Amino acid sequence: MSPDNIEPILRVQGLRAAIDGSQVVDGVDFDVPATGITALLGRNGVGKTSTIKSIIGLITRTGGTIELAGERIEKVPTHKIIQRGVGYVPEDREVFSALSVAENLKLAERDEHPNRQLVDELFPDLVKRAHQAAGSLSGGQQQMVSLARALLNNNKLLLVDEPTKGLAPKIVQEVAQALAIAAQSVPILLVEQNLAVVRQLAAGAIILSGGKVVHRTESAADFLNDEALTQRFLGVQSEGAVEQSAETTSGGML
């Protein structure tokens, strides 16, 4: 089914948000289709993470509307938005370091029958390390915990913020594979700096600059192949992105 034929799972209109009085999201409008992965791109500091956080109310929203599956949520507190079916994978993982892996996952379980099987299959390493303190895991393993917390529940939408940041290439591919599998059953809004991963995973893309949406595309690949656009909005050469993509995917699993 084409994304055009169905209602978007998330509709953001005129979203504004501030941190300590400073406007970090300044009238953002975009839709996230109900299937596949949509990338949220932009240079450092343009408000990608702030946009994600303001969608779920982790930073103060100062205006605009947000609809999740047709229901307005801009005044709903964070925990209730999550309970309505949003999985959040934060930048820098934010696992509870003093809690064990099992406790991190247990805490995240919202459903009566959490999707343990999927998580165990995707991240067998976590099963072995269930009783280890999450703070003692490697960065890649912590990212697995962070992803697993979101994948345990049946969500309407996943918000995934820079899941490959700081990870070794092999782990990047494992994360990308997990996201690809997850995307078969749940739409994902993905903030990602690794353009090879974006090319691999994303259908459409939304590009931010200065806290606003400056470009939308239904084909992330076309956008990344357009040198003028990538140079203008991301500050990178599209050839570089293509080379990086080829290099990473050739050694990866996808």
Place this chain on the structure above:
Amino acid sequence: MSTLILLLITGVGLGALYFLVASGLSLIYGLMGVLNFAHGAFLTLGAFVSWEMSRRIGEGTWLTFIITLVIGAAVGGVFAALTEFALIRPLYNRHIEQVLVTVGLSLAAVAIFEGVWGTDPQYTKGPEWFTRTTDVLGAQVPNDRFVTIIVAALVLLGVVLFLKKTRYGMIIRAGVENRSMVTALGIDVRKAFTLVFTIGGAAAGIGGVLASHYFGYVSPALGGSLLIFAFIVTVIGGLGSLAGAAIASVVVGVLQQITNFYWGVGDFVVIVLLAVVLLTKPTGLMGKTA
């Protein structure tokens, strides 16, 4: 030698009282970022209501003492829960206002206690066994010190088991580390706020009953005088760390007793210890980095 043993045991007893106050302070700050200046009022009210009850049901028996411990915990817990619900919750995420409202409550509470029970100390009477001593390696240790230490140890054990074995305990441990991420997992962290206030208030209420036997009286200023050292203990132990609060309580209590006895400088030494910890390890003995 016997003097030193006596000082050690009474110091641990004093530390046990500090811990009963500091454990709540530390958990509340760790989870909510609120420095609760009203915590002493929970202790004082628990002590006064228990003293009133013991007069009515008959002082001087073990049964009365145990009942007053339960009453102290209940009064402290309910007062703390109401404080969180009525005063702290409406100021959610406004930490300075939250601290100010606890300062105001602590001052108002002392004035109310003075109005109800007067400014003079009200003397308590525990089971007769409390007034006797037990020989420990030649030191004659007052028995109520042992009771204080044992009850505080049981409270510590209970709180640790709660934090380790229950879902709410898990939420509190996770929330102390990263409150917003707990919310971002779909958990209403405000319920945990009320719970830590209740647990902290109950521990303080028990501390109030024990302090009234340790010092032999209840007065409106009882909570405030213990609160100062409990704050110091909380900072030395590391804000948010229960284990840190337990260790620092014993260290501060023992150090204070020994230096007070030999040189009369117990309070000064504790302040110096606080300064040394803040200069060398500002996060406290077991605190997380800010």
